[in-house]
Amino acid sequence: AMIVSHGLVAIYLLTQVLGGKARINLRPHKFSWISVKDIMKVGGLGLINSTGLILTVIAVTAFVGRFGAEALAGYGLGSRLELTLVPLAFGVGAALTTAVGGNFGAGQFARARHIAWTGAGITFVATSIIGVSVALFPGIWLDHFTADPEVYAIGVSYLVIAAPVYGIFGGGQTLYFASQGTGHMILPVIITYTRFLVVAGFGLAGAILDWNLTTIFIGVSLGLSIVGIGQVLNVLRGSAWNYDRS
Secondary structure, eight states: OHHHHHHHHHHHHHHHHHTTTTSOOOOOOOOOHHHHHHHHHHHHHHHHHHHHHHHHHHHHHHHHHTTOHHHHHHHHHHHHHHHHHHHHHHHHHHHHHHHHHHHHHTTOHHHHHHHHHHHHHHHHHHHHHHHHHHHHOTHHHHTTTOOOHHHHHHHHHHHHHHGGGHHHHHHHHHHHHHHGGGTOOHHHHHHHHHHHHHHHHHHHHHHHHTOOHHHHHHHHHHHHHHHHHHHHHHHHHOGGGOGGGO
């Protein structure tokens, strides 16, 4: 179903472009490595960033799996909600990428920062409402998927620990997309891998020291917070965002 739906969307968008409705004229162009460099400066690092996100999920899944199938199911139910926040952040962040890029190109750095903060604030509020709501009332999410008491209890544990920082994570993800407009993505990607190292470190320590599942969930929560706090510090102090202040 996912393959079919994505395929249909791709066909529709292609017809829009070829039909001229997207105001883009497709015609042969001479190959240019300069264009490839410009694309990969952001897109290439974006691929590396996505790899870091995947590695984090794999690491957490592996460490949670030590506690059995019920633990995996409970964690899986809780973390699925977390993944639904990424498209929300992307929806706002994609607009910020264009807006920030245009203002950077025009030398309007202060305006670019204002736009980024506004977009991140919107996402922060929306994802905070979601996170706090499910942390206080986990049943509004879990009741739809399981009646197994052990799976349910583990899902509750995860949401109570991780969901309160969904707002920080959502706002940070939005600032990540906004940073793409600056053309400088090394620091945002480093932040993603810092999250991976922290989460993996908690999981590894838990395996060695025989910590309980709650400790791993605390590591996940800390990792989510690192994304948000790190991206905020990047905008506040990072050289890419502060040309006019250096």
